[in-house]
Amino acid sequence: MAMLKPSLPGWKVQCIGDDIAWMRFDKEGRLRAINPEAGFFGVAPGTNTKTNPIAMSTCSKNTLFTNVAMTDDGGIFWEGMEKEVDRNIGITTWLGNRWKIGDEGKAAHPNSRFCTPADQCPIIHPKWEDPEGVPIxxxxxxxxxxxxxxxxxxxxxxxxxxxxxxxxxxxxxxxxxxxxxxxxxxxxxxxxxxxxxxxxxxxxxxxxxxxxxxxxxxxxxxxxxxxxxxxxxxxxxxxxxxxxxxxxxxxxxxxxxxxxxxxxxxxxxxxxxxxxxxxxxxxxxxxxxxxxxxxxxxxxxxxxxxxxxxxxxxxxxxxxxxxxxxxxx
The missing domain is CATH 3.90.228.20 (Phosphoenolpyruvate Carboxykinase; domain 3)
Incomplete structure (x- = not known):
């Protein structure tokens, strides 16, 4: 939901954060929340341009990846990216083994991650660091x-x-x-x-x-x-x-x-x-x-x-x- 790309016309989604919120009531009795984190720490497998195009755009640069696979051309790979990577390209799994799409087993650890700055998100809300927070x-x-x-x-x-x-x-x-x-x-x-x-x-x-x-x-x-x-x-x-x-x-x-x-x-x-x-x-x-x-x-x-x-x-x-x-x- 944090990076939803809406299918209904007239809707716009902006991201405050994807994981943690600190909430408090303001003087008017309105619950408000801030994002205490500087970035996103997302599970990689299953993330692709269909399931979460905003996340893929966010982690396309300046990002740390843990326990994912690497392609021979210097790219990254995990389960879910089969339609986005050349099926014939050589891949090194997270365990260091040689692998290709279609081989048995998994190339990336099921809980492999990407860690990327929030300000790279193309739909980040301009108030994502506002100390007053946003209303809930x-x-x-x-x-x-x-x-x-x-x-x-x-x-x-x-x-x-x-x-x-x-x-x-x-x-x-x-x-x-x-x-x-x-x-x-x-x-x-x-x-x-x-x-x-x-x-x-x-x-x-x-x-x-x-x-x-x-x-x-x-x-x-x-x-x-x-x-x-x-x-x-x-x-x-x-x-x-x-x-x-x-x-x-x-x-x-x-x-x-x-x-x-x-x-x-x-x-x-x-x-x-x-x-x-x-x-x-x-x-x-x-x-x-x-x-x-x-x-x-x-x-x-x-x-x-x-x-x-x-x-x-x-x-x-x-x-x-x-x-x-x-x-x-």
Whole structure:
């Protein structure tokens, strides 16, 4: 999302940062954020001119690469660049072995990286280093969920949104410590950084809501849901602007959502799908009852095991209410 190239006309995306934000409320009660980093530290494999053209442009010069492969003409290569490099060119893998596109194995480490200055990004926002920061109207949690979880839904309250963040799960990637594709808990999308009392952390999030403060809306997105043949139900990439467009409508108070057991989902037809190949709306936003019953049960067990008596009462109440709604589907 940080370097999205929007497919909808009339939209312009500018980048503040791609990883970390420091947030605080200003004197008017508006949540604002700054980027404390000087650059981008991105996972290389899978990045190419189709999936992230802005990132490719950003790292085209003055960039450090770690554990990628090198081509014989002095260039770099990783999995995902097969259409951008001569298939016959010789390649030296990250392990120093000779290799060509089509050979067995991988040329780059799955977690190989590029490290590049942010000011090289062609869509960097002019206020990316402004100490006042930028206003935050929405917080978007996301997980790689191949089944069961809709494309987008909105929290019905701040405490409900905090519960969604605490319950976040995702299919593991090379950037995590797991190698197999498993659905793992990723609370607040910060599992690798959880080195403190998570109950206290959730209590801090809950305490942010105070009189006089303009609280951002909280959403959950899932670009990765699959159909029964293993194909993605949503085209993703630049078309994710269509989901952002819907979220912005909700921030502006537009009546384009309907209540579901898990939160507010787009009312049918409220998400702009014009120009896309056939989108199976009903499947994208379906909520399989048995799947969600098991998901809630497993989430409650995880939080009981990992947080126990430190889990804030508000989160327990939100989970109980979610379970009741799911059971009533």
């Amino acid at each position: 109207d929405a917080i978007v949690f996301g997980g790689r969920r191949p089944e069961g979880v809709p494309l987008v839904y909105e929290a019905t309250s701040w405490s409900h949104g905090v519960m969604i963040g605490a319950s976040l799960k995702s299919e593991t990637t090379a950037a995590a410590e797991f190698k197999a594709k498993l659905i793992m808990h990723d609370p607040m999308a910060m599992r690798p950084f959880m080195g403190y009392n998570f109950g206290d952390y959730l209590r801090h999030w809950l305490s942010m809501e105070q009189p006089g403060r303009r609280m951002p809306k909280i959403f959950h997105v899932n670009w990765f849901r699959l159909d029964d043949k293993g194909n993605f139900l949503w085209p993703g990439f630049g078309n994710n602007i269509r989901v952002i467009d819907w979220m912005c409508k909700r921030v502006d108070g537009e009546d384009v959502a309907k209540l579901s057991p898990v939160g507010l989902i787009p009312s049918k037809g409220s998400l702009n799908t014009e120009g896309l190949p056939r989108v199976d709306w009903d499947e994208l936003f379906s909520l399989p009852k048995q799947y969600w019953q098991e998901d809630v049960r497993e989430t409650k067990q995880f939080l009981d095991d990992q947080v126990g008596c430190d889990l804030p009462a508000e989160i327990r109440e939100e989970l109980e209410a979610l379970q009741e709604r799911v059971d009533s589907m």
